[in-house]
Amino acid sequence: MHITPFTFNIRRQIYSIPGKSLKRDRPLQVLALGISRSGTESLRQALVELGYNDCHHGFRYITDPTEILPWVRLALARQEGNKSRLSAKHFDKVIGDCQAVTDTPSCGFAHEFLDAYPDAKVILNYREDLDAWYKSGYATVEQHYEFPSCLEKRLKAEGRGYLKWKVEDDWKPLCRFLEKPVQRRPFPNGNTPSDYEAKMFQGYSQSRANATRNLSIFTGVVIGTGALLVGLSLW
Template sequence: MPSTLLFNLLQTIYPLEIPNKKRDRPLEVLAVGLSRTGTDSLRQALLELGYQNVYHGFSYGASPNDCIQWIRLGQAQENGDKAFLNAKEFDRILGDCDAVTDIPPAGFAHELLDVFPDAKVIVNYREDVDAWVTSCLNSIEVSSGAGQPWSEYLQSYFEPSLFFRQWSYWYVWARYFGGNFRQNGKDWYLRHYRDLEAKLEGRRHLRWKAEDGWEPLCRFLGKEIPRHPFPSGNAPEEFFKTVEVYKAEWTARSGKNMRLVGAVLASIVAGAVGFVYLRR
């Protein structure tokens, strides 16, 4: 794990501010299921039911400043630093949220359950775990993991937003399965839900999958059932479109910075060659 000194150095090289929100409303709902278990459909449903701000993986992906704080939280979790995993540090990111779903929050489910004991808890899941593995391999792992082209890794070193997003991938996703999703992803899934079941013993919660739709969700939350169909979103093709939208500006800046660095290096090399030639 990078040391605090290294983290501070990287923040100097890639200057982005740590968010500093403060809680301005109760956090009412914790949806603690993993990504690709109907999290975006659930996000849309919660918004339709009147929850005004629902944190989701896309919220994290679109905010490099959030990435910095998730890295800090991930380091604390990895180190067993329970003192740091407190309401103030989570609220730096989630302070204006009525509800949360998806990764990164799901990776900190146990800590969030402790910090927000009054929140209603939804355990969103998929029946077919193998289908879940395939879905992740065809989406998250392609956009952020082992399936990325090498050029994207290179680009991340030339733009702060891309850099911290790339680095945060380990702390909010890959470390839970040791960096090898194809081999260990299914075990992580089973462990996540098994541990949640033990953690939630005695605490009221809803086990829910997207196919269950409005009725059990609304009954649990005490909301009126909408008459229109339950939201359906974030299929793999939609996932990539959303990712590309918020990466476009950062990638453009990275390309500009790469060209600038290339021009500077070319000038240095040309100058050195000229100097050697003139000394002959």
């Protein structure tokens, strides 16, 4: 869906969207840029277990309303081709407290993240079975992002090291790439379609309740202002 500053400002009034504005307090060390339903939640849990505090995932965007405003601003800048508003300083306003990122919305800004954080290690997480990925993705997310295979072309051209990884590869290649001790514990297994639906419901229920309340207030103000203007013109 095409976003415009005007329509966004109207929705911001209705949804009463607060804005997060962080400053980076720790280095961003890992960019996991695979699309949703490619082991992103399992990978997030694994990165946290390896000591990356914190690892941003789409669930935080869903459950934290203060993230909506900065991400929409970033989306508007990308839509307008305004690279000056897609720097590390701008991304840090929403992920400044994270040492790693995975899942959406981050993977939707893959190229911008590569430009903004040239020293971060890059993981291209993927699923080998595309049919299984499609079924999983169709059941949970509506918007698809750039596939890791497309990002590989850029990374090979630039000579930037990266790890192409899938959940079945387990701990060893991931830990060696990140220069961490190889873990012997079972690899995390999270975010089934039912988990996804439950978290989505939790996040959107509160947003809908707030929107209904704010829409009533917004409509009342508009009607009241209109009535006042009509009264003044008649007077």
